[in-house]
Amino acid sequence: MEQPSRRIQPKHWLLAVVHLGSLVPLARFGWLAWQGQLGFNPVETALRASGRTAVLLLLLSLAITPLRKILNLAIVQPLRKPLGLYSALYAGLHFAAFAAWDYGLDLGLIWLEFTQKPFLLLGLGALVILVVLALTSTRGWQKRLRSGWRWLQRSVYLAAVLAVAHYLLAVKGDLFTLQGDYTRPLLAAGALLLLFLLRLPGLQGWLQDRLRRE
Numbered sequence: 091m092e093q094p095s096r097r098i099q100p101k102h103w104l105l106a107v108v109h110l111g112s113l114v115p116l117a118r119f120g121w122l123a124w125q126g127q128l129g130f131n132p133v134e135t136a137l138r139a140s141g142r143t144a145v146l147l148l149l150l151s152l153a154i155t156p157l158r159k160i161l162n163l164a165i166v167q168p169l170r171k172p173l174g175l176y177s178a179l180y181a182g183l184h185f186a187a188f189a190a191w192d193y194g195l196d197l198g199l200i201w202l203e204f205t206q207k208p209f210l211l212l213g214l215g216a217l218v219i220l221v222v223l224a225l226t227s228t229r230g231w232q233k234r235l236r237s238g239w240r241w242l243q244r245s246v247y248l249a250a251v252l253a254v255a256h257y258l259l260a261v262k263g264d265l266f267t268l269q270g271d272y273t274r275p276l277l278a279a280g281a282l283l284l285l286f287l288l289r290l291p292g293l294q295g296w297l298q299d300r301l302r303r304e
């Protein structure tokens with residue numbers, strides 16, 4: 091009789107890696123804060139670290155389905171949800187750093203910032219979508235919303251577009267002449283464009299064929 095395998099399923103390993111990897115930036119930030127090493131402007135450090143991590147995790151969560159389809163890697167599919175949830179967590183922390191730490195929850199001042207800096211409205215749009223998706227990601231909501239749930243989940247792409255646009259416009263520089271530090275936001279925009287291209291069935295089929303032949 092075949093002995094039941096005592097090895098941990100790769101899925102669990104992968105999930106553990108995703109949980110640990112997603113919490114590393116938070117732990118690192120806590121450690122640096124503890125050591126008093128958040129630099130000259132700790133709020134800016136917090137905003138940058140949380141915003142960048144939120145975008146990175148969002149892009150990784152969007153990369154899961156193309157990875158599964160093109161490389162035929164079903165094993166990665168369960169990673170999509172935790173990556174999306176961690177992205178929403180970091181986006182929430184990012185907003186908390188902005189509203190509570192930077193502006194001391196002064197609603198008048200916060201409102202003024204939103205009316206004067208349009209890139210904040212893009213961030214707000216992304217945040218609202220990510221929070222709604224996180225709250226409705228349970229099986230209960232999936233049943234309640236039926237086919238509407240899948241449509242709602244697709245708005246994650248809109249959240250990504252808004253977040254990357256917010257990232258590009260947050261740079262203190264000139265987007266048209268690219269004077270300023272645009273390297274990271276442009277890399278994020280390029281990655282998002284690639285993810286959109288990988289959704290095209292024609293390109294997916296072509297890549298699958300090529301990879302199978304090799």
Ligand code: HEM
Pocket residue numbers: 134137138139140141142144145148181184185188210212213214215216217220253256257260
């Ligand atoms: C109401 C919602 C949001 C507010 C008020 C907000 C606010 C800000 C502010 C003030 C900055 C400039 C920080 C600096 O001085 O350099 C910033 C940058 C940034 N935000 Fe947001 N944000 C919001 C939502 C989001 C969301 C949802 C994401 C990602 C999913 C995000 C990602 C980023 C990124 C990547 C940066 C640039 C960090 C860098 O300079 O490298 N933000 N945000």
